[in-house]
Amino acid sequence: MxxxxxxxxxxxxxxxxxxxxxxxxxxxxxxxxxxxxxxxxxxxxxxxxxxxxxxxxxxxxxxxxxxxxxxxxxxxxxxxxxxxxxxxxxxxxxxVLALLIGFAIYSGGKDKENTQLYLSAPAVGDIYEYKADNGSYSTMKLEKVTSDSLYLSLNDYEISKKSRLYKIDKDENYSEITYGYSKNEISQMQKEGIIFDINRD
Ligand SMILES: [Zn+2]
Known part of the structure; x- marks a missing residue:
């Protein structure tokens, strides 16, 4: 063709x-x-x-x-x-190309904005995407919020590609055990790029 x-x-x-x-x-x-x-x-x-x-x-x-x-x-x-x-x-x-590029830049910026928003006003159910020490990627789910801490359950699975994280983000993959982090720790992890995205339904 x-x-x-x-x-x-x-x-x-x-x-x-x-x-x-x-x-x-x-x-x-x-x-x-x-x-x-x-x-x-x-x-x-x-x-x-x-x-x-x-x-x-x-x-x-x-x-x-x-x-x-x-x-x-x-x-x-x-x-x-x-x-x-x-x-x-x-x-x-x-x-058309210019419009598409403009839209990509706009939605990329919007995504970053949302991450900051979710970080400053956390809600139970938020999914934190993070980079594991071994170079793989995984997610954590926010289970509980207190005045200074966040309690997250870890995903049992890791995946080698960031873009495939949605494949392991399933309810049954999150363990019963939750880990507590201070809000400061979480925001530090976000600044360092360990937590690189936060999603909310
Ligand atoms: Zn002529």
Whole structure:
């Protein structure tokens, strides 16, 4: 399947002035067409590639590429091409990409914000994702909160990839035993990156 390619948009069709068609000798019958190419991926235009064009005579239908144009015609072609503006939709892909990146940055920031919020106002049931000494990852579940301490039960399982933590975050994996940490200890662990994310349903 071809998913990358080029397309083009017609920008302008402008009538030339004082040009005599070298083929049929009529005057003011030649128009210049300008188009701009763009690269597309999955038929979404990504970005423009450059302008090009041709001339055609409305009387004899002769079309000329820029290379074939006589000097006077070529001059007009260059001016018209220079002034032709391409449509913004040829940037659609780049605009979509910029939006996606913006959204990723926004949601990443939101996630960090939430972690700070959950840390300062802990709630029973919060899941703390942490890095174990051996380099694996696991989770702890907040079971009890007092004025200065948090009591967490440890997950019986560890996993080697952060992104797979959701696989072991199951109720039956948390042990009955809870461990108490002072709030200061927990916030220190978060600062050091040992606790790297807190999730709340
Ligand atoms: Zn002609």
């Amino acid at each position: 071809i998913f990358f390619g080029t397309g083009s948009a017609n920008l302008d069709s402008v009538k030339t002035r004082n040009i005599i068609c070298q083929h049929c000798n009529n005057q003011d019958t030649i128009y210049i067409n300008i188009y701009r190419k763009h690269a597309h991926v999955f038929w979404i235009p990504m970005f423009p590639l450059g302008k090009s064009g041709s001339s055609y005579c409305t009387h004899c239908k002769e079309t000329l590429s820029p290379k074939q144009m006589p000097e006077a015609l070529k001059m007009q072609y260059k001016n018209i091409k220079g002034e032709a503006k391409g449509p913004i939709w040829q940037f659609s892909g780049l605009l």
